[in-house]
Amino acid sequence: MEKRRLGRSGLVVSEICMGTMTFGSQLEEKASFEVMDYAYDHGVDFFDTAEIYPVPPKAEWVHRTETIVGKWLKGKDRDSILLATKVVGPGHGWFVPPVRKGKTALDRHHIRTAIEGSLCRLQTDYVDLYQTHWPDHDFGYEETLEVLTELVEEGKVRVIGSSNETEWGTMKANQTAKELGLARYQTIQNNFSINNRRFEDALADICRREGISLLPYSPIAGGVLSGKYNDGQLPEGARFTDYLKGDGERQKIMAKRFVNEKSLATTAALMQLAESHGMDVVTLAVAWSKQHDFVASTIIGANSIEQLKPSLAAADLKLSDEILQAIDAISADYPYPMG
Ligand SMILES: NC(=O)c1ccc[n+]([C@@H]2O[C@H](COP(=O)([O-])OP(=O)(O)OC[C@H]3O[C@@H](n4cnc5c(N)ncnc54)[C@H](OP(=O)(O)O)[C@@H]3O)[C@@H](O)[C@H]2O)c1
Numbered sequence: 001m002e003k004r005r006l007g008r009s010g011l012v013v014s015e016i017c018m019g020t021m022t023f024g025s026q027l028e029e030k031a032s033f034e035v036m037d038y039a040y041d042h043g044v045d046f047f048d049t050a051e052i053y054p055v056p057p058k059a060e061w062v063h064r065t066e067t068i069v070g071k072w073l074k075g076k077d078r079d080s081i082l083l084a085t086k087v088v089g090p091g092h093g094w095f096v097p098p099v100r101k102g103k104t105a106l107d108r109h110h111i112r113t114a115i116e117g118s119l120c121r122l123q124t125d126y127v128d129l130y131q132t133h134w135p136d137h138d139f140g141y142e143e144t145l146e147v148l149t150e151l152v153e154e155g156k157v158r159v160i161g162s163s164n165e166t167e168w169g170t171m172k173a174n175q176t177a178k179e180l181g182l183a184r185y186q187t188i189q190n191n192f193s194i195n196n197r198r199f200e201d202a203l204a205d206i207c208r209r210e211g212i213s214l215l216p217y218s219p220i221a222g223g224v225l226s227g228k229y230n231d232g233q234l235p236e237g238a239r240f241t242d243y244l245k246g247d248g249e250r251q252k253i254m255a256k257r258f259v260n261e262k263s264l265a266t267t268a269a270l271m272q273l274a275e276s277h278g279m280d281v282v283t284l285a286v287a288w289s290k291q292h293d294f295v296a297s298t299i300i301g302a303n304s305i306e307q308l309k310p311s312l313a314a315a316d317l318k319l320s321d322e323i324l325q326a327i328d329a330i331s332a333d334y335p336y337p338m339g
Pocket of ligand 1: 018019020021022026048049133163164189190216217218219220221222223224226228237238239240282299300301302303306307308310311
């Protein structure tokens with residue numbers, strides 16, 4: 001599998017990253033190990049987790065994902081794997097289970113507490129990429145970057161990254177790091193798929209100009225782009241079915257953002273396009289994600305080896321200009337870059 005550099009750092013990772021967000025919720029430990037093993041055996045060396053996983057959050061599940069990943073990692077050659085995790089930060093009301101008492105922030109206390117917890121659960125001395133899961137704009141970047149720099153100097157973290165960050169935050173953090181001589185965010189982990197092209201508005205340009213890599217998450221829109229929601233009924237056991245049928249208000253809102261008339265129409269058109277080129281639509285969506293110059297590694301999710309296969313089939317695949325233009329036409333009314 002092709003390897004790509006994270007920002008201007010020394011880290012080079014596989015172009016597909018295995019996300020672990022549902023390990024410990026939709027998947028038990030054994031099935032999670034099998035999915036991670038399959039990915040690893042097929043060239044994936046980059047794994048993404050977070051202190052708040054699994055999703056959806058439940059108080060009794062908290063930290064289960066890092067614990068599972070840590071157990072799995074123990075049986076592997078640590079040097080052959082690049083491990084990414086995240087400190088939660090404020091969360092802005094999204095999916096934040098009680099990881100620590102009180103309101104979490106990106107201050108020294110919370111980051112220090114978080115990294116020690118993650119290292120312990122992951123059973124390792126260091127994480128390769130440490131990310132701030134949500135920005136803490138009211139708090140600013142000085143203390144956050146100062147403590148993250150300390151972690152780099154102490155060898156607990158190799159490289160740092162942001163997530164769910166804005167244009168303003170990305171530039172502000174970069175400028176703060178430069179002015180104070182601190183470690184810089186080499187990556188940004190945001191939502192990016194054919195069904196959500198907002199990243200192309202301005203963040204893509206910032207990434208190119210500032211040498212920051214996007215690690216896109218939800219490349220098949222959490223399962224929607226597989227076409228499984230296009231049958232006129234909600235698929236059994238699938239993420240957004242559970243969200244829509246559950247009692248979490250935030251989850252219902254999120255599900256409707258992903259599964260709606262417009263997204264299903266785009267998906268139907270993409271399914272036709274993929275079929276006409278003899279390709280699985282999941283493979284098409286993941287390949288499209290990888291094919292952006294500002295993307296380093298596309299973070300996929302899978303709840304079984306069967307689900308994983310079409311995503312991994314996108315490795316080393318390059319879509320033709322004809323297919324790319326057809327995708328642009330299908331998603332033309334999505335947020336699109338200016339000019
Ligand atoms: N930084 C953040 O805030 C953030 C947010 C979200 C995700 N992430 C990261 O990105 C990773 C991937 O996110 P994601 O899970 O949303 O990615 P995704 O690849 O868009 O969606 C994966 C989900 O789609 C379904 N699926 C996958 N392959 C399929 C197939 N071949 N056929 C039918 N359904 C299929 C599965 O859900 P069902 O079986 O339930 O349908 C699977 O869990 C996460 O694990 C996490 O590491 C980060």
